[in-house]
Amino acid sequence: MRILFVTNPFKSHLYVQVPLAWALRTAGHEVCIAGPPDMADDIARTGVPGVSIGETLLLAEKVAAVPPIPEATGPADPRGLRTGKSVQSDFGWGDPYIEFKDLISGVKGVFYPDSTVNDMVDFAKTWQPDLVISDPTALPGVVAARAVGAAHCRMLFTVDRMAQLRAACRDRFATDGDPLRDWLEPLLAPYGAQFDESAVQGQWTLSPMPQWVWRPEGVHYVPMRNVPFNGPATTPKWVYEPPTRRRVCVTLGISHRDANIEGTSASAAELFDAVADLDIEVIATFNAKQLESVLKIPDNVRTVDFVPLNALLPSCAAIVHEGGCGTFATSIEHAVPQVIVPNDFKVEKWWGSIAMADAVESRGAGVYSVNAGSMTADVLRDSLKQVLEDPSYAENAAKARSEVRGMPTPYDVVPMLEKLTAEYRTSRP
Template identity: 40%
Template sequence: MKVLFTIMPAPAHLYPIVPIAWALQCAGHEVRVASHPGIADAVVATGLTAVPLGPEVDLAASVRAAADNPELERITRALALDPADHNLRTALRYYLMAPFANYYRSGAPGPEGRPMVDALVDFTRDWRPDLVLWDPLFFPAPVAARACGAAHARLLWGLDHFGWARRRFVERLGLPDTEPHEDLMAAMMRPTLERFGQDFAEELLVGQWTVDPTPQRLRLPADLRYVPVRWVPYNGAAAVPPWLRERPERPRVCLTLGVSGRKFFADDDVPVAGLLDAVAGLDVELVATLDRDQLAASRVEVPANVRTVDYLPLNLLLPTCSAIVHHGGAGTFVAAAAHRVPQLIVPKEGGDFVDHARYAEELGAGIAVEREGLTGAGLAKQMMRLVEEPAFRRGAEALYADMLAAPGPDGLVPVLEKLTEEHRSRG
């Protein structure tokens, strides 16, 4: 069968699909990956076929624009979130809803969204995929799948905050004393749907089913059809440097701020400079994945026991590490879990970062620390606990065992084949 993946144009959205796409290709299926043009080279570098469509998109600008969107504010208010849960509100209001508003707006479709929806519909009608697996934030995909009669499902890369929020929004629509009284999300999509002769349906927001790599105990309560799969981490490919082929002489610790940290390092409040200074007298080797700009921003002399590298796939580095310090991003979290490495997480706000930190801490696989008031010395102290206390290694083993409960990508393939036959609408 023909399988089309559609993703947001960012490595953090590309890398989670790679092992599943490979599994489908190895089973004899034809696979392509569609997105905005900026991610095409990265797709090709993974060994997959890229389909660049529509205009370029500035993800950071779409998040900023979401701040002034009155429809998104009304939708968020209708969810009646706990006022104290700033992380969930930030994730929903700005990061998850921003792409939806970018592709669909009330009234006439906006100039940013319409070209991608049209381009994707044109492509699916021409190529005629049997199955579309879509990034949960790439909302043109289900419309394009419907236009060609393909089955379609969301492929998550983290907790299903959007699916949970959509179910909560629909439930609250039926309450007599709540606002709004209309489905604002359906209204935002309707002008585009009418152009393609489609009616609104829930599957346009949550898929006909959802492929979910999230461990069972971490999932959010949502009454949707989930198909579990084990998240096999992919971080890119590289040549193994000579120093990495040698056994480390002292405990090795990885420090990474993730892909987003490279772009927004100046605004990041992780005390990297203080940490580099604090590890100078410790019996560890710190491998810091910092580029030239990040090092310049740290304004500290790199100690002798700190090795800085511009980029190195975590799958190469982590098997040699005794601990990792990171921001809580899904890709980093899963890579550390897969290699059974204890984790020191300084979570960012506005996504799964806090959830991952709590999960690792609950299983004894790591330590979560708050950013407010954090110092480099304090971070180094917690880092050394991971290195020196055996209980964290046992917790990391428990976290790894939790991941193994779900089938791998090869086990997912026959399930997708069966569901595709059930859900595609063309003869």
């Protein structure tokens, strides 16, 4: 088979796709990853063949020019107000329709103008893939698939934001219109394809989330274990040296900082205040911009711009993070108890950090400390001490790892993809 992956301009999104791309290649299939020119070097470094589609995005500049997202007009979440925490399944409150419209407008305007969609379709017609595997925000991937009769599936990197948002907006579509239908329907029509929910959800959806992480109902999910891939890097020697004190990783991930997205994560200064007086060694993966608000780096903190979590976490007693999907998966892989400070700022709440925080806490494998907007040094310090001092968190993190290792690996999923592709692929137009 020929399999075309469609990724978005975030390394973390690309890295989720790479283990499956390699599993397919080693099974004898041809694979190509399509992304914007901004991602060409990152794709090349994975060793998987790639192709650039569309124009250079200059994502950081475009993000800076995006106007503020309107505030939801519905009632506030009573649980969030009472506890400083949220529940992923509660996010039908407020006005998700406004947020859905903003999502579609942003994806179309920033990632996929018509010229980029046309470029993707032209490449698909040339290369003739049998299967198109799309990032969940690479919405026009279905157009390329339908244009050549290929099967189409989504590959999630977190919880199913699109399915949750569409379910919350269903009644509004009838009265106020469906902005996704308005966008994709004219693009699908020239190929005799109809807009329906399979155009949005894929004919099936690969999900890396453990069964105990909340997800919407009514979607054909195919579970696949998230095998962490942190990208090419040279690991410093000190990472492998046994720490003299308990080691704790503190990270806010790479996606937002690479795209210059600000104001959605916990404060680095507050994070450092929380750990400064604890008898631990802290490894903080922050870049210079993230450290601008920090007046003094505590003596027990080592800051590094980047270190592969796959290499660092085996030596860690705990990790503090914002609920990023790659960080979540790598922490489970190495049975590291997690202290999660997720954000639920506007559309950020749909990305799944809340669901992961809820799930980790429910499994006893970590603590949902508090939402980023409510975080204080005292609250975070108490959460971290709780995880470090109670051995049940490490025990439950080990149990969570065992459960996740029971999920099908990318290698295990290949025969299922072959079967589903044969079932859904149509004759060439």
